[in-house]
Structures are given as structure tokens and as C-alpha cells.
Amino acid sequence: MGFFLDSFISAFELIRSLDTELLLIVVVSLKVSGFSTLFAGVFGIPLGFLISFNEFRGKRLLITCLNTMLALPTVAIALFVYAFISRRAIFGSLDLLYTQKAIIIGQTFLIFPIIATFTISAISHIDQRYRKTALTLGANQKQVAFIVLREAKYGILAAIIASFGRVISEVGISMMLGGNAKGFTRTITTAMALEYDKGEFVLAVALGMVLIIISFAINLLFHLFQGRDSK
Amino acid sequence: MGFFLDSFISAFELIRSLDTELLLIVVVSLKVSGFSTLFAGVFGIPLGFLISFNEFRGKRLLITCLNTMLALPTVAIALFVYAFISRRAIFGSLDLLYTQKAIIIGQTFLIFPIIATFTISAISHIDQRYRKTALTLGANQKQVAFIVLREAKYGILAAIIASFGRVISEVGISMMLGGNAKGFTRTITTAMALEYDKGEFVLAVALGMVLIIISFAINLLFHLFQGRDSK
Amino acid sequence: AADKILSMSTTTSTQASGLLNILLPAFEKDTGIKVKVIAKGTGAAIRDGVDGNVDVIFVHAKSREEDFVKKGYGTKRYAVMHNDFVILGPANDPAKVKNSSSASSALKKIALNQSTFVSRGDDSGTHTKEQFLWKQTKLKMKTTTTTITKKGKKKSVSYSQPIGSWYNSIGQGMGKVLTYADEKQSYTMSDRGTYIKYKFGRKQKFDLTVLHEGDKALANPYGIIPINPKTHPHVKHKLAVQFAEWLVSARGQKLIDGYRLIGKQLFYPDAI
Amino acid sequence: MILYALQKITKVFGSRRILDIDFLEIEEGKIYALLGPNGAGKTTLLDVLGFLEPLTSGEIIFKNRTVKYSENHLQKLRRNVVMVNQKPILFSTSVFKNLDFGLKIRNIPAPKRRLIIEESLDLVGLRHMIQAPAHKLSGGETQRVVLARALALSPQVVLCDEPTASIDLENQVETVNLLKTINEEKNISIILASHDRSQALSIAHHTLFIDHGSISDASYENLFSAIIHNADDGGSTCTITPGIELTLSRQQKGKKRILLDPSKIELLDDGHPHSGPNILNGEILSLSKEKDNIRLMINIGIRLTVFLSSSQYRKKRPLVGDLVSIQIQPQAARIL
Amino acid sequence: MILYALQKITKVFGSRRILDIDFLEIEEGKIYALLGPNGAGKTTLLDVLGFLEPLTSGEIIFKNRTVKYSENHLQKLRRNVVMVNQKPILFSTSVFKNLDFGLKIRNIPAPKRRLIIEESLDLVGLRHMIQAPAHKLSGGETQRVVLARALALSPQVVLCDEPTASIDLENQVETVNLLKTINEEKNISIILASHDRSQALSIAHHTLFIDHGSISDASYENLFSAIIHNADDGGSTCTITPGIELTLSRQQKGKKRILLDPSKIELLDDGHPHSGPNILNGEILSLSKEKDNIRLMINIGIRLTVFLSSSQYRKKRPLVGDLVSIQIQPQAARIL
């Protein structure tokens, strides 16, 4: 199809010319997605561990709730965060709305349940014996967690990559909390949405291709990393 | 926060009054998401099986590609499908654009890699011995697949539920391929986006709550189902 | 440097038309002030002003803008420019709206012929104008009311539209409405700027043509309003006023007057 | 000195009582073997002794101090006791790091750690594999590294759950010898679970028999399923397999498990096959030494173990292959 | 009749040759036991015989027909051969459905299936558990249901991989008896892998010893690791453990595995402890019957197996506990 050929050529042109505007958009995307994945990991992985490691009433219900949160629409999350950071709200004075920080906050909410549930599932596939072995060797809870983490590392890494993929490709939160302000909060996806709005489909698809190249590169890295270890 | 209280009361009002418009939106959402999950399952589960069951060159690369597809932005998928079904494109005469069918096609592309990769992962966690046991009892490939499917059923069911959650909460494809036409292709999320655009946040959040109730109900069902079996 | 950044919510049409790409760099050159643009629907842009999320709003819904100022959210509405709306349709014009005497009579013909009409349906300036024109046709309207709760009080939100499945309310931005209408080969109403961009500014073909234009009722005025620092003390009111006054100054107005998209004038200055 | 004293302990999973031990003392410096059928509770008891599973009720006294079930206290106790799992695992890293883990936790300085690790690997003869990735070792090697990992920590107690199941003969012998060595040379107490009775006896100072969660003094031998009918004379008849019937003195009924005490079975003097109630004929399959007794395995249709005292053995001098008659005294039978 | 004929088969995983068998014939209707150390290739060979793993090279002739490695052909062959895994599993459904699966596949009508299933469960004594959920059975029960599942299919061959490892004594005996029964009554050929030599010998008509993927006629006994030094006289000295040294006739060097053929070790006549090259003293630990031989286990620091013919045994009449001297002929030693 001529349309895709056009888009492909445009994408190539965009990349080859190292268009500064494109560069900035890509940098913003990577930065925002990177931080939100980082924060979601920092909260989500320990939460997953806590839930996996403790037996308590309502544990399965809590997991069900986390699973439900996987289906939270970006619009809802954006509105939720908006209600806290809009100027008139409690955190309004921090002036977060329409900044990259706002996107990061929203995206962290989006993927934090993904990372938590993936972590729980990865740990549940790790043999109970690893935990017992660490305990009998004298480990405390933290050291046990470290052992289990090492055994579950690929599962958790996969969760992180999937989450990164989710945020770098999402548009609702970036648009609504970031505002798609050129030079400030314009990401690959909001730029795509804008080009689409303008009817510039070729440019939109070209940007999409740039995004796919980035995420393919990340997955390839993971693939090689995992491959090297399992040889 | 007063805002959430407002939204909650509004959501309750909406549901209580059995607003026919809301009902229609919910029905369209469920129908569209249901079908796209169904189709993605029909293609994705067998594909996952095929990849898991066969050894071939480039298998891991193929899996990496599927993982990359998890990060396809909805805008890109929508444009891709658009390029085939727009009035001037090859399938233009089928008059698919801005119908529920178009949304279903787009969403199927969105979640089909999710179902395939989840299936692969679920099968990889099933002991090889199940396969060997089925073989030694005289099963052919199809019967072996059935055995493995039964053992992996919760993993695959979880994939289906996660995929359903993903499509019922996505907005890009529904908006761009469905067109958010009132009474035809307006879904919960496109309606939310519209209310947000209008500045009617309360109504947007109320719709979001309806969506969360639906997906919580589905997850709860899964939870009970799984619980009954593992007792 | 942070102080030299002004946040502005505006409608997608000002951004998509490319006008801001001319105005903002010039403004920055003159004053050293950077403008951070948040483009969205008119309703959401006004909402941003109400919530104090931005310093200034630049929209096109005159009556709502005046209401906004009256309620104390903004200090003053500066009339910046206008363009106009056009009624578009397929070249073969099945409802025969060409040569209608007025915009509302054109719409009436579409309704009587049951030809498909695509509406923004998103409470935008364009949608507000379209609803106004439908009201003038004196056709029977269907009004839908939804009750919501705001600040603990019940409030109803309602809108009206003609009856019939030929009327497609799609609740999206102008560009998407044009794409939709083109796909369905139906009638619609658009601002001229977006239309020109779609018709002449892209590689893709666009088949709809202007079937009615020029009615006074189709005028589309844009206004800019700095947010009231009494309501939102944090806003950069000074910069906002500076920007608004720059826009209505001879320099700003000249730039607007001179802006051409594919050789066609899109906006007409209102302040000189 | 008493290492463990268990008092009225129970462990319940769901609605099943898996452990139910009234009283049990374990001495320091000894090797104990834990014998018992599948599902008897061996692994669970070892978990309890290793402070890895809390009790449902009851009390454990470890070295004269009552065990408190707080995570802090347990963690301290665990530093004295190392468990070697039924299906042992190594962490997915190098052999060195596997041994290093427990030492690092104990804040032992790095150079000393290295010394200890090399010494422990020497003990199991695997020093050359110090840098090998642990998950690529064979089954036998894994087992030995796991032991070395336990020994590196110089614990007071090592708990071994079936240390030789699925291990080949060569490594079985090595493992057993290693356990003996560390018990003798380092005075480490050892408690091991096993199904291999003769192996257990060859190494342990004491054997404990566990069944349905309770410790009993019965030996884990001559255990059969049998069907018991009431007889007319107030006793009952017990059928082990068709053709092998015993007369019991007490009334009983139904499908039961029966235990025939090997030291209460009498080897009748040579001569023509005897016959009579509870007299059975068979061939001697094997003879072996067991503490002060000689153990005879006799094939009477089923395999039956009979104990002879050394003096009786020297007197009767039965040979492998001999056809003999035995008499099972009614009091030899115990119904479980 | 010949069931399997294997010709020049090899199986390579990665760069390792796991199987390498020049020629092997297996007769129909017999029980074969496969003995060998961990990692020898037992499981892999059974997988090959069960048509579950393709060969890297070589040919298998099953019942006079060459095996073709097409999925269709293999599937037909598999209907004759059922494998019982080393760690067997049941599908997560009821016991009934587990047995039903293979029968349904074979298109047997439902009423007949039910009969077969009940009959097979009767064989293992578990008919009352027909509706139980399979994953809640204990280890021993699982093992028996897996056997019943195999038998229900009336295969011509049953392959069992360590059918009794980790199974308690009671169930071990039951399982072994069951295998014997089906071999005798249903004329089903059985090939089983095991580490338990005496168990294997008590049941099998033929034993095969496998090591490093090759079948050898060596018995799986008296296998030691040893360090060998060249001696001055053209022979060499082999140290098994400190104190136990053998003189060998050939030059050898390094750490090797050495096999001492139990039938080439001589029991010297009674009397004062003998001494001399390759003469060792020890105590008899056990005596047992093995085919036409009597097996002596002698503790000479390590445990050594010695075979006596029945006639020699009856002549010398050694007793358990006797102190004896043995002489190991240089030709008894075989270096692997």
C-alpha cells in the first residue's frame, strides 16, 4: 500500500534528518515513561512481594482488586489525578498540571497494578523451596526477598518491559495531564494524536514507527540478555 | 474529596435511573469488547500453542516481536486498520469504517498479541510431563493440546480477562475507528472522553465508575470460579 | 526563566490551523515570553480557566466567554479575530442546499431530505453555533437531560438535537468530524480554517465542498481572556495581559491578517 | 544434653492433624533417623524442628529455652539449625555464591568466608567446581553442594530430608559417609528422614518411627494391609494375602494395617515342614547384621523380617536358601 | 520373539552424547531392569523406547518393523507402549477421567471403558477412589493410579522410570508385586529403570547396566572412585580410600572410576587373618540370595560385594558377623 510506503519513507526521513523537534519528543517520551516505570516498579514490586509473602484475610480479594485496576481506563486515571493536582485541589499549589511530572504521576498509577500483579504471578511460579532454603540458611525477611527476587528476575523484568511498553504507547494520560504542550509535554503518542487530528496521517504513522523501533530495541535487548544467561 | 462524592452520587443516579442512553453505551461497550476478546482468543490461543509446541529457527525472535506488539499504540493500530477500510482503500466498499465492526477489528489487533504471549507464558509454566504423559497414552497433537490447555486454563483465562479489561478501557481505537457516533459506536470510554472534552468531569468519572464496576464483577467471578476449584 | 512561561488553553482549531506557529515565535521575540499551549475542546479549555490551571484562554464561543468574565473567572475578553463557518457536503448535493438563502434554511433542507449530517456534538464553539442554527429552523428538537450532582447539589445537563438517525452526533474534534463526514459523504458544518487545511493542505484527497457560506450568522469570533488573579492568585496575570494586548496590537493583528494557508486567508483581525 | 524437647505438639493443615506428638526428646551430638510411610509427617516434623513451620499447639524447648514464635527469635534459632530439603535446590548463581549466602548473612569477613567455603567444598570433594553455575550440576553434585552449603555454616544441627532418594549407589554411599564424618568430627547433631531402613540403621544412633503424625516405638518393618474377621472362639482371623492367615487373640474386624514384631517371631528348629496355627513355611532370602541382632528376610509368599539374637543365630546357623518354618506368636501382631 | 532391536543409536543434546548404543535386543514378554548412575541416560533411553524422543542417529526395529520418525507412525507405535514417568503426574481432573483419556482416544465405547477402568483400579486396589480428584491423592496413591492408567490401555510394553523412588516400603512391595503380576498374567513386557539393585534383581529376568549412555555387561556393583599411581614394576597402585590399596597389572594414572567384579573376588579359607598383596580383611554384614549366587556384603572399610556360587557357599558356610579375608584378583578390577 502506497500509504504505508509513504509513511515508512517519512519515518526514515524523520530519523535520518535528526529533526530536533522529533528528538525532543522522543526524549520527553523516554524520560516520562522511564520515570513512571521506575516509580511503578519501586512501589509495585515491593507491594507484590508483601502480598505474596504474607497470608492475611482478604488477600485474594486484594489481588482481585489489583486485577480490576488493570482495566482502569486512562481517562479515569487522568481525571482522578486531575482532581488532586488541578489548581483548586489540595495539591494545586504544587503547580503540577500540564507538566511532565503530572504525566509521570498518572502513568505510575496506570502501570503500578500491572507490575504488582505480574510480580505476584512471577513469585507464585517460584518454588516455595527457595524461600525455605533461604530461611534455613539464616536469612531475614529482606534477605529472603532478595533470593526470591533473583529467581523471579526474568518474570519481573518482563513485567517492567511490558509496563514500559504500556506507558510509552498510551495517549490518554499524557494528553489530559500533560496537555501536549509543544516543547514541554509533547510525547510521541500525543504528537501522533495531534497529527491525526490535523489529518496528517502519514506523519502520524511515521511517528508510530519510531515508537515501534524503540520498543523493539528494548525487547531485543531483553531477549539477548535472557538468552545469554540461559545458555 | 467533594468531587469524587459528586461523581459517585452521579454514577449511582445514572445507574438507578437506568438511563436508556447509558444502557445503550454499556451494551455497545460490552458487545464490542466481548467480540474482540473472542476473536483475539480464537486466533491468539492457537497461535500461542503453535509457537509453544514447535521448535523452529527464529522462535525466540518471533516471541520478541509479539512482545513488541504489546507496545503498539492504539493510534497506530487505528491508523493501520483505517488504511485498509477507509472509503478509498481496498476494503472500502465493505463500508466498515465508523461501525462497531471496525472497532472490533482494531481491538482484536490490539489484544491478540497479549493473548498469544500470555498463552505462551502459561504453557511454558506447565510441566513438560503433561505433554509427554498425553503422548505416551496415545494422544495426537490435538489431544495433547487439549490436555495442556486444561492444565493452563487459569493462566489463559487470566489472559482473556486481562485482554477484556484492556479493550473495554481503551479509547483510541474506539474513537478513531468507531467515531463515537451517538447511539451507534459510542462506548463507555469514548463517552468519557467526550464528557471530559466538554469539561463535564463529574459525568466522565461517573461513567468510569460504571466501567470499574463491570470489570470488578468479571474479576470477582473469575476469583470465585478459581477459588471453588482449588479448594 | 520559569516566570517567562505563560500557560494557555486554546481550542484545537487555532493550533491545527498553524496560526500559533506564526504568532508565538513573534511574541517570544518581542517580549521574551514563551507560551505553553494546551490545545483541547472549547469546553475543556474553559474548564481549565475555571480551575485556574492556565493563565489565559483563547477560545471561540462568545456567549460562554462573556459568561466566564461575568462570573469573575476572567478579567476581560479581548476580541482578537474571527473567521467563519461553512456548510459542507458532497459535490452532488443530494439535499440541494446550494443557493440556500440562509444557513438555517440550508440545514432545514438537509433535515427534510434526511441526508446524513455529522455534528461535533461536543459542546464546542462550533457545536454551540450549530445548535443555535438548528433552533432557528424551528424543526422539532429532541432534548436530552442528564442529572448529575455538583457540589452536593443536583444539576441537570441538557442538549438538544434534531430527531432522526440521519443526524450523527460524534462528539469529536473538527478534524475528526471532517474525516468522518468525508468517509460517509455527508453534510457537516466546519470552521473555514480546518476545512481549508483538510481540503488543500494535505496529500490525502478530501471530497466535500463548500455548499453554503457567507451568512452573517456563520461568523466565528475568537476571544482571549486572561484569568482573574482575584479568583486564582497564582496566575501570571501580567504576562497574560501582555499577551492579550500584544495580540490586539497592530503588530499582532497584522500577523493575523497576513497569515495564509495555501494562499488562502483564514482569519480576519477584529481589533483594528 | 537434651537438644530438643517437644511437648504435646500438634500441627494442623486445614482440617487434618498432620503432627500429634505427645512427648519427644532428642539428644545432642547424635544421629537420629526418622522412618515412616508416605504422608506420615516426616517432612513436616523436620520443618518444625528447623523452625520453618509454626506449631498449631504445644511447645518446643530447644537447648533448655522455650521457642517463641516471633520472627526475630526464630531467625536467631535458625542460625543453629540447617535443613537439607527432600528435593534440594541451589540458587541460580555460582556454587561459590550459594555457599557464601549464609556466611555473608552472619557477617563473616570475606577472606574468612572464602576459606570456609573452600574447606566445605573439600569435604564433599567438589572444590574444583567452586565457580560453576549451580543450576548446571547433576543430581548427585547438587546434593553434595547442598550439604556443603549447610556445613559451611557450622550449625549445631543438620536436618536431612531423604538425603539419598533418587541418588545413585555411588553417591549414596558418599553422602552417608559424609554425614557420619561430620557427626563424629564436628559433633554436629543430625536428624534424617528416610525410607531406606537398612541405610538408616547403618548410620543412626536412634531411629524414630512416625506414622499418622505420631511417634511410635514400633519398628518400621513387617507392615501389611490385612483383612480381619471375627472368629468363633473370641479371637479373630487375619488374612494378609490369600494363603497367609493368622489367628489373633483379640476381636477385631475390617481392613486394617498390621505390624508383626520381628523379634517375636520364632524360627522353628530344622526338620520336616511344620504345620499348625500361625506356623508358616518359607525360604531364607537374606541374612544381615543389625546392632546386636541378625535380621532374616524370609519369603513366605510375602517377605517377612525375623530377628534372631546373635547367640541364637550362632546356635541355629541358618543359611541363605534354607527352607524354614516360623511361628508367629499372637502377641507379635499389633493392629494400627 | 524380539520386541526391540536397537542398532547404532545415538542421542545428542547440545554437544553432549547422552546415548550411544551399538546394539541391543529386548525380548518380548520379559522384565528388564535398567541400572546405572545418575545421568547415565536411563530416562533418555526409556523415552526413546517409548517413541517420545527422536534419535539423533541409528535405527530402532520394533516387532520386526523399522521405526519411521513421522508423527503419524510414532503415534500408532505409542499405542503399544506406555511409559510411567520418573515423577509421574495425573491430569487435574478425576481419577476416572485420567483413566478414561487413553481409552477414549482409542475409540472404545463408553460402557466398555467403564468396565476396563473399574477392573484396572481393582488391580491397584483403588476402585473406591474412582471419583476422587486426582491431584489430592498422596504420593503412593498417585503412583498406583498412574500404573492403573497404563494398564487400562492393555499395552504390549510398559516402561517404568524408577517406579519406587520416594515410595514407602509398603507401597514399594505392592508396586513391585503388581508389575510382576501383570507381566505374568497379561504377558506385558516391562522395562524399568531403578537404583535399587536388589529390587531390580528380585523382579527382572534381565538386567542391563548403562553408564555414560552405553550399555555394558558390567554389573552395577562395587563401583568406586579411586586414585591410581604408576608403580615401578609396570603395574599400578590404586587407592580407593586411605588404607585400601590394590595392585593392578596395567599402567594407569589419575582419578578414575573402578569396578570390582564381585564374582572374581575370592573368599579365603577360615583361619588367622591373611595378609599379602590385594588381600583385605573385613566383617560379613549380610548374605542374600541372587539367582544362582549368594551375595556377601563385606565391610572392609568400604562395603564390598562378593559373589559365591551356591555350592561354594554350602561348603564354606560363612555366617553374618564372621571376620573373613578376601583376595581381589587383578583381573577383577576394571577401570571405566
Ligand SMILES: Nc1ncnc2c1ncn2[C@@H]1O[C@H](COP(=O)(O)OP(=O)(O)OP(=O)(O)O)[C@@H](O)[C@H]1O
Ligand atoms: N502445606 C500443606 N497443606 C496441607 N497439607 C499438607 C501440607 N504439607 C503437608 N501436608 C500433608 O501432610 C501430610 C504429611 O506430609 P509430609 O510431607 O510431612 O509427609 P512425609 O512423611 O514427609 O511423606 P513422604 O515420605 O512422602 O515425603 C501429607 O498427607 C501431606 O499431604
Ligand SMILES: Nc1ncnc2c1ncn2[C@@H]1O[C@H](COP(=O)(O)OP(=O)(O)OP(=O)(O)O)[C@@H](O)[C@H]1O
Ligand atoms: N532435554 C535435555 N537437554 C539437555 N540435556 C539433557 C536433556 N535431558 C537429559 N539431559 C542430560 O542427559 C543426561 C542423561 O539424563 P537422563 O535423565 O537420561 O539420566 P538418568 O540415567 O535417568 O539419571 P537419573 O538417575 O538422575 O534419573 C544427563 O546428564 C542430563 O543432564
Ligand SMILES: [Mg+2]
Ligand atoms: Mg517428606
Ligand SMILES: [Mg+2]
Ligand atoms: Mg532418570
